[in-house]
Amino acid sequence: MTQILMPALSPTMEEGKLAKWLVKEGDTVKSGDILAEIETDKATMEFEAVDEGRIGRILVPEGTEGVKVNQPIAELVGDGEVARPVAAAKSETPAPETKREVEAPKKAGAPAAAPEAQAALAGPEVPEGTEMVTQTVREALRDAMAEEMRRDDTVFLMGEEVAQYQGAYKVSQGLLDEFGAQRVIDTPITEQGFAGLGVGAAFGGLKPIVEFMTWNFAMQAIDQIINSAAKTRYMSGGQMHSPMVFRGPNGPASRVGAQHSQDYSAWYASVPGIKVVAPYFAADAKGLLKAAIRDPNPVVFLENEIVYGRSFPVPKLDDFVLPIGKARVVKEGTSVTIVSYSICVGQILEAAEKLAAEGIDAELIDLRTLRPLDTEAVIRSVRKTNRLVTVEQGWPVCSIGSELCAVVTQEAFDWLDAPPTKVTGKDVPMPYAANLEKLALPTVDDIVRAAKAVCYRS
Amino acid sequence: MENPAASKGNGAGSNSADLKKFYSDMLLIRRFEEKAGQLYGMGLIGGFCHLYIGQEAVVVGMQAAARPDDQVITAYRDHGHMLACGMDPKGVMAELTGRQSGYSKGKGGSMHMFSEEKRFYGGHGIVGAQIPLGTGLAFSNKYRGNDNVTLTYFGDGAANQGQVYESFNMAELWKLPVIYIIENNQYAMGTSVERASSQADFSKRGSSFNIPGETIDGMDVEAVFDAGRRAVAHCRAGKGPIILEMKTYRYRGHSMSDPAKYRTREEVQEVREKRDPIEHLGNKLMSQGLATAEDLKAIDQDIRNVVNHASDFAKESPEPDRAELYTDVLA
Incomplete structure (x- = not known):
């Protein structure tokens, strides 16, 4: 008998939802057959069989959330084998170990993170008694963009996979539906080109949000960010400027190697003519991204892929904007x-x-x-x-x-x-x-x- | 404003009035650049200074075909473009001398000047960077749904930058109203087109993106004007980008510090004698009876006065206040 284990479907995935079984107990499967649909925090993925055999018992029913990577989800039995009772299978399931302490998020955040985040939220922008909602950083960023796009029709989002794919990390989920293809724009893989195009659009009076799939790729575009966006106000004696946001995940994620794991904070923080924001909490992500979009200067907004999935309280306010530049x-x-x-x-x-x-x-x-x-x-x-x-x-x-x-x-x-x-x-x-x-x-x-x-x- | 010659045209057909205006517009650039070269030699202009002498017909013909509300962007050989956009020669020259009354308060210099009012978006010092920027200006027009066109100028050297093709791709994909004007002056600093370009016919550089292109004699202002009108019409009609390769020539070095050893003196002399855009048009005006030698001399004298005023202004203006060091970094 072979155990079918919950697969890791992205470098940072630790658990996911078993959204749907596409096979049932007793079905015969061969390699390449699709067994199930699994929902990660970024996407819904199909899960294929590798081994041949017959589905014995399904150990995790569909709709189950928080299924750990490597947890047995079903059994595959060979010819003549008989599926064992579920209880037995369960009892020998070892607790899956995650070795990635580096990225270990507070488990789904909310309870563990709540007290610390509450302390962090105290500030003049949050009136006493404000209701808090628990949100992931990912959702907070999306809401910030959506709110600003509702408020100002010169704000638009462009980048790779931001529209139809709903964001490579799902940060722009739902924005295409609400704002349409004119304002949520999928670009070709062409960082220098679309970063420069964004700066030009900002010269032309628009307020672009340029998403880099990660800041690693923005090295292709750093000339446009610094030479065109950061310096133009100064070089023009204050006449011309580029009010815009460059944003995306920064820093190491997990196991993606040298070219995809770099923290650019110090690079951008050394450049006059831009602002650089790097929040941790969801409320800061929201309040500061809204501020960044409204800021008349180019803002480099450094997010973190691992933090996207963490949940924190966010004040339920109609227009929650935080000041840039305050620790x-x-x-x-x-x-x-x-x-x-x-x-x-x-x-x-x-x-x-x-x-x-x-x-x-x-x-x-x-x-x-x-x-x-x-x-x-x-x-x-x-x-x-x-x-x-x-x-x-x-x-x-x-x-x-x-x-x-x-x-x-x-x-x-x-x-x-x-x-x-x-x-x-x-x-x-x-x-x-x-x-x-x-x-x-x-x-x-x-x-x-x-x-x-x-x-x-x- | 003291720019009697240059201003963007209205897209009308060229007639005798247009021809005279082309003549004086080109001559203003020529005389302005000669003066800039002189001030550079006197140490009044510092750093890099790239003169446009020889290429005047390109920007004058193109800008005459555009509307005043169309946008213009180019690289660092930008003095001519600014004058052709109607920017004040005094403000341009004062920027060259690094003075408070320059277009960028003395903080930009020769390569970095802008005028929101005249829709001139720079003046960019990094070869090729202005091409995505110009494409973005065109994007903003399309986004707003107006019918403005962006004239994006670059040289044969910049045409080999990768971001040019990133821009071409997006411009055609999204049908952006942008004219890419490739000023092929045959040398990217010291490297001739033949030594740097596997496809030396720049009108074809957009072919793999389905962008139409045309090669024009960039020493003939009327030919440029005609092509410019066609290109502007193409963009305004919503047909997307278009490429115009302008065959032109710069008489001076790449910058003031370039001895231009990569070409012979005879080569330069031959172009000056046989293809000079200003002389060519002057002869035509005279031969067609549209102007006398005296008329042309009078135009020249007026322009020399304008340029001398600009020069005096640029020399007399104060340097920026010390406090300007820290202004205009952020809003």
């Missing part, structure tokens, strides 16, 4: 300031819990925007805690952390009780092997270690 203290503390952005905010939250268990009360700052960088917020915190740890997945040389350490050293030198310390990705192209990839990225333990070191605790 937020996610957790107050007194022992050490830990600063991060994007996916690593999840890690510093975890690290803070571990540190608390050892009596270290960390203050956590989510930068949210990388340009303009809210160095005041960091300095204010360091003057309180006297210690700084920065955390990011990017490379160590000339990183966001490098900048923060330099600024804090210069502006708050007398308040420092320990050398400002960076936790970063390693100084290597991203390896493919699972163990090496894990080594290449900062871990919660790395953060805990760095925080203890600056507190002179071993």
